[in-house]
Amino acid sequence: MPDCEMCGKKTQNLIRVRIEGAVMSVCDSCQHFGTPLETKKPAIIRQPQEVKPFVPTKREVQQIVKHTPTRPRKKEADIENLYVVEEFPRLIKEAREKMSWTQEDLAKRLMERKNVLSNIERGAFVPDIKFARKLEKILGISLIEDSS
Numbered sequence: 001m002p003d004c005e006m007c008g009k010k011t012q013n014l015i016r017v018r019i020e021g022a023v024m025s026v027c028d029s030c031q032h033f034g035t036p037l038e039t040k041k042p043a044i045i046r047q048p049q050e051v052k053p054f055v056p057t058k059r060e061v062q063q064i065v066k067h068t069p070t071r072p073r074k075k076e077a078d079i080e081n082l083y084v085v086e087e088f089p090r091l092i093k094e095a096r097e098k099m100s101w102t103q104e105d106l107a108k109r110l111m112e113r114k115n116v117l118s119n120i121e122r123g124a125f126v127p128d129i130k131f132a133r134k135l136e137k138i139l140g141i142s143l144i145e146d147s148s
């Protein structure tokens with residue numbers, strides 16, 4: 001039978017506790033000298049998720065400082081001024097055909113359904129900025145303009 005490291009009593013049921021920074025195995029009657037290991041936070045290696053800090057880029061920092069210091073995300077404000085050019089259906093279709101891709105080929109690259117793309121090429125659906133950015137990147141064209 002192991003000994004309690006605190007009082008030396010032999011016991012079947014040793015409890016690991018932290019006493020003044022040291023981890024000790026103690027008996028039932030000594031465990032109140034320390035704090036149980038289970039409830040102790042696992043050091044400060046990882047921060048709780050909700051305190052994920054906003055880390056702005058250098059440019060964002062400048063903009064935040066210049067405008068409203070309380071506004072945390074300049075990126076979204078940027079997007080407000082952006083719009084997809086009117087001739088996007090033609091631009092997309094031409095660029096796609098230049099690559100000799102079918103609508104399906106392009107849709108796959110975009111990880112979208114084919115009818116989303118065919119609606120866009122018919123002008124029935126205007127892609128949002130995020131989607132337009134994807135199209136720009138994949139097709140090597142320019143679809144977004146800044147109205148500001």
Ligand SMILES: [Zn+2]
Nearest residue numbers: 004007027030
């Ligand atoms: Zn003890």
